[in-house]
Amino acid sequence: MLKNDLLIRALQRQPVARTPVWMMRQAGRYLPEYRKVREKAGDFLSLCMNPELACEVTMQPLDRYRFDAAILFSDILTIPHAMGLGLHFVEGEGPKFHHPIKTSSDIKALPTPDPEQELGYVCDAVRLIHKTLDSRVPLIGFSGSPWTLACYMVEGGSSKDFRKVKGLLYEQPQLMEQLLSKLTTAVTAYLNAQIAAGVEVVMVFDTWGGVLSSEDYQKFSLNYTSQIAHDLRQDIPSVLFTKGGGQWLESMADAGFDGLGLDWTTSIASARARVGDRVALQGNMDPMALYAPPELIEQRVQRVLQEFGEGSGHVFNLGHGILPDVNPQHVEVMVEAVHKYSRQYHC
Ligand code: CP3
Numbered sequence: 001m002l003k004n005d006l007l008i009r010a011l012q013r014q015p016v017a018r019t020p021v022w023m024m025r026q027a028g029r030y031l032p033e034y035r036k037v038r039e040k041a042g043d044f045l046s047l048c049m050n051p052e053l054a055c056e057v058t059m060q061p062l063d064r065y066r067f068d069a070a071i072l073f074s075d076i077l078t079i080p081h082a083m084g085l086g087l088h089f090v091e092g093e094g095p096k097f098h099h100p101i102k103t104s105s106d107i108k109a110l111p112t113p114d115p116e117q118e119l120g121y122v123c124d125a126v127r128l129i130h131k132t133l134d135s136r137v138p139l140i141g142f143s144g145s146p147w148t149l150a151c152y153m154v155e156g157g158s159s160k161d162f163r164k165v166k167g168l169l170y171e172q173p174q175l176m177e178q179l180l181s182k183l184t185t186a187v188t189a190y191l192n193a194q195i196a197a198g199v200e201v202v203m204v205f206d207t208w209g210g211v212l213s214s215e216d217y218q219k220f221s222l223n224y225t226s227q228i229a230h231d232l233r234q235d236i237p238s239v240l241f242t243k244g245g246g247q248w249l250e251s252m253a254d255a256g257f258d259g260l261g262l263d264w265t266t267s268i269a270s271a272r273a274r275v276g277d278r279v280a281l282q283g284n285m286d287p288m289a290l291y292a293p294p295e296l297i298e299q300r301v302q303r304v305l306q307e308f309g310e311g312s313g314h315v316f317n318l319g320h321g322i323l324p325d326v327n328p329q330h331v332e333v334m335v336e337a338v339h340k341y342s343r344q345y346h347c
Pocket of ligand 1: 028
């Protein structure tokens with residue numbers, strides 16, 4: 001039994017005494033104690049692959065702030081790494097692959113990783129974090145969506161225009177579908193292994209869903225994430241976050257997830273009006289608002305809470321990950337404001 005089950009209850013739209021709060025990238029470079037551990041590990045990927053250190057950094061934000069959830073410290077690119085693409089991080093440039101996908105035979109040759117083997121370090125981290133948390137708050141597991149993983153695998157890293165991956169989609173749609181099907185199998189097995197190892201909520205990050213046209217979003221992204229939602233082995237709450245997906249909320253609400261993550265560009269009031277009580281909503285303060293002075297951060301928190309309005313079904317979060325140079329004290333202002341001002345919206 002969880003000692004703090006606010007997140008679970010809010011995602012199930014059951015009554016809560018206040019709005020739960022956590023933050024995307026809550027364990028990360030804005031925390032000096034994180035930078036210390038990363039230095040000890042050598043680099044980011046080594047940190048992800050060391051269950052003891054991954055556990056240590058997962059716990060860091062919980063020791064500092066009154067967050068209502070822990071999120072597994074890892075990365076969405078562990079799956080392509082386990083498929084043999086050779087992930088590495090170049091300082092200032094983000095993730096890169098030594099062996100990006102270039103041909104149809106690259107796609108055919110992709111292995112389906114066994115989560116307890118090639119991704120065993122993630123499952124070990126989940127078991128250790130789960131034990132260390134001792135039911136204090138729920139642990140969130142996650143994966144990238146098949147489309148978002150395909151973006152990195154075909155582009156070979158981050159991209160401005162997604163020329164290569166969209167080129168593949170338009171020139172050889174069947175091949176694109178083959179790649180997405182393989183990734184769907186891998187993501188489903190990975191999330192189910194995380195559930196077996198102890199995560200209590202799962203979240204699918206579709207960071208690049210928003211670069212697709214409406215028709216293609218349905219066909220090349222939502223089709224697959226929806227299949228994943230239906231194939232989760234246990235009925236634990238699940239969340240789909242599609243950056244730039246505000247226009248498709250109605251179809252996302254029917255995809256089989258319990259909650260939808262919203263970026264900061266959609267008003268949470270209109271989102272709620274559109275999805276009704278079909279799903280919970282998570283978000284959506286602009287991450288840049290954390291650069292504002294404390295009084296303004298408080299106001300922004302109040303505005304998001306007020307926009308969502310009365311009743312359960314809201315999980316407070318940023319609309320995307322926190323940036324590395326944010327003042328850690330400003331995070332405290334945000335978290336405390338949610339604790340202070342959200343009670344009035346619940347009975
Ligand atoms: O939210 C959390 O605290 C959990 C950990 C987490 C990380 N990445 C840690 C991380 C999660 C959930 C992710 C997901 C992830 N990774 C996404 C989807 C969410 C999103 O941000 O849209 C994506 C697209 C990635 C791929 C990735 N990994 C990128 C683009 C980068 C940034 C590169 C850079 O230099 O800024 C990473 C690295 C990364 N992942 C860091 C962290 C803490 C920074 C690594 C470091 O230098 O210490």
